[in-house]
Amino acid sequence: MLQENVLADQAPAVPATDRIAIESWNDKEISGTVRNGDAVRLNIYLANRRMVSLDASVPLVHFDNATFQVNTEFFPAACLRDINLTIEHADGAISSFNPNDVRHVSNAVPHSLYGGMWIDYPDWEERLNEKLRDGVVSETVAELIRTFVADGYVVIPQAVSPEVVAHVNDRMLDVWAGQVPGHKIEVYGESVQVVDVDSKYYSQAHKLLDSYAFIPEAQHAASAPAVVEFMSAVFEDKPKAFQQLTFEWGSQQAIHKDTAYVKIDGNPMSMMATWVALEDITEGTGELEYYVGSHRSPDYIFGSLSKWMEAAPQEHEDFLAALHADAEAYGHRRAKFLPKAGDVLIWHADLAHGGSAVTRHGVTRRSQVTHFTAAKNAPYYSRWSGFASNVRNGVEFVSSYSNVTPD
Numbered sequence: 058m059l060q061e062n063v064l065a066d067q068a069p070a071v072p073a074t075d076r077i078a079i080e081s082w083n084d085k086e087i088s089g090t091v092r093n094g095d096a097v098r099l100n101i102y103l104a105n106r107r108m109v110s111l112d113a114s115v116p117l118v119h120f121d122n123a124t125f126q127v128n129t130e131f132f133p134a135a136c137l138r139d140i141n142l143t144i145e146h147a148d149g150a151i152s153s154f155n156p157n158d159v160r161h162v163s164n165a166v167p168h169s170l171y172g173g174m175w176i177d178y179p180d181w182e183e184r185l186n187e188k189l190r191d192g193v194v195s196e197t198v199a200e201l202i203r204t205f206v207a208d209g210y211v212v213i214p215q216a217v218s219p220e221v222v223a224h225v226n227d228r229m230l231d232v233w234a235g236q237v238p239g240h241k242i243e244v245y246g247e248s249v250q251v252v253d254v255d256s257k258y259y260s261q262a263h264k265l266l267d268s269y270a271f272i273p274e275a276q277h278a279a280s281a282p283a284v285v286e287f288m289s290a291v292f293e294d295k296p297k298a299f300q301q302l303t304f305e306w307g308s309q310q311a312i313h314k315d316t317a318y319v320k321i322d323g324n325p326m327s328m329m330a331t332w333v334a335l336e337d338i339t340e341g342t343g344e345l346e347y348y349v350g351s352h353r354s355p356d357y358i359f360g361s362l363s364k365w366m367e368a369a370p371q372e373h374e375d376f377l378a379a380l381h382a383d384a385e386a387y388g389h390r391r392a393k394f395l396p397k398a399g400d401v402l403i404w405h406a407d408l409a410h411g412g413s414a415v416t417r418h419g420v421t422r423r424s425q426v427t428h429f430t431a432a433k434n435a436p437y438y439s440r441w442s443g444f445a446s447n448v449r450n451g452v453e454f455v456s457s458y459s460n461v462t463p464d
C-alpha cells in the first residue's frame with residue numbers, strides 16, 4: 058500500500074551492503090537484489106516520512122523477497138537526496154540505504170536535486186571512457202567534456218568562421234535599420250519591455266531577441282560544427298536552440314545561474330548556452346565573467362520548492378548573494394572571457410556567470426548568446442507557443458516570438 062504523510066515509525070538502521078546489492082539509484086528508479094532472498098518488507102522514507110511500505114507488489118514497486126524495483130519518477134524532485142530505503146530481513150535485521158551509501162552505483166543520483174545530464178552523475182568518467190571505447194565520442198570531444206565537467210564551461214577557439222561572423226554583423230545592421238520586420242528587442246526602463254526593434258534603443262542597454270528566427274546567418278553562427286558535436290555528446294541527443302540574445306554592449310548583468318529564469322520542461326538542468334564573440338572583445342567593455350566550477354555548488358531552492366525563481370521572486374537578492382557566498386565557500390575563482398571574433402564559450406546550465414562592469418563606455422562588445430536543450434526536451438514556453446521550427450546543421454531552432462525562417 059502507498060501511505061502518504063505517515064510519520065516514520067522506525068528509526069533507520071545502519072547500511073548493510075553485505076546483504077543487499079543496490080543496482081540502480083537515480084531519479085527514475087531504485088533497484089537491487091537481496092543476497093539471501095530473505096527480505097520480508099521494504100520501506101521508503103522521504104525526509105523521514107514513510108511513503109511506501111510493502112510486503113507484496115504495489116503500483117510503482119516490484120518486491121519479491123529477493124529483488125526490488127521502486128519507480129521514483131513521481132517522487133518530489135527536491136526529496137530525491139532525502140530518500141531512505143530500508144529492507145527488513147526474515148531474521149529481524151534491517152538494511153538501510155540513502156543516496157550517499159550508493160555512490161559506487163553506476164547510475165547514482167546527479168549533483169543537483171533537480172536532475173542533470175550524464176556528465177552530472179558521479180560516474181561520468183566511466184561513462185565517458187565507455188563512449189570513447191565505443192567510438193561514440195572523439196578524444197577531442199572527450200577532452201572538452203573533461204574541462205566542462207571540471208570548470209562548468211569550455212571554450213572552442215575559432216569555432217565560427219570569419220565569414221559567418223561577418224554575415225551576422227552585416228545582418229544586424231539591417232535589423233537596426235528596421236529592415237527585419239517582426240524582430241523584437243528587450244529594453245529596460247521602469248520595467249523590462251519587449252518591443253519592436255527601433256534604432257532609438259541602439260545606444261542603451263538591450264538584448265535583441267531570437268535573431269535566428271529572422272536571420273539564417275544567426276542560425277549558422279549558433280550551429281558551428283565543433284559546437285554541435287560537443288553539445289550532441291553532452292545531451293546524448295541533437296541540440297535544440299530555443300532562445301537567442303544578441304548584444305551590442307556589455308550587459309552588466311549580475312552574476313546569476315540561468316536555471317533560475319530559463320525554463321525547460323522536464324529536466325531543468327538539461328541546458329547549455331553558447332556565447333559567440335562577434336568581434337575581438339577587449340577589457341572594460343563588460344566582458345562575460347563567471348565563477349569557475351560554480352556549476353557544482355548546491356542548488357538554490359526558491360521557496361524551499363523550486364529551482365525556478367518564479368516560485369519565490371522575493372528571494373532574488375538572496376539568490377544572487379548566495380552565488381557569491383558559495384564561490385567564497387568552495388573557492389571558485391572569478392574569471393573573464395576575452396575572446397577573439399569567432400571563439401565560442403559554452404556554459405553549463407548551473408554555471409554562475411554575468412556581465413562585468415563596463416569601464417570603457419561607448420566601446421562595443423558584440424556577442425550572441427544562444428540557449429539550448431536536448432531535442433527530446435522542450436522549453437517551457439512550448440506549452441502555449443506553437444511557431445514553426447527550422448533544422449539547420451543538426452540543430453532545431455524554435456522561438457517564442459516567430460516562426461523560424463528556413464532561408
Ligand SMILES: O=C(O)CCC(=O)C(=O)O
Nearest residue numbers: 308309310345411412426
Ligand atoms: O553576455 C552577457 O553579458 C551575459 C549574458 C547572460 O548572462 C545570459 O544570457 O544569461
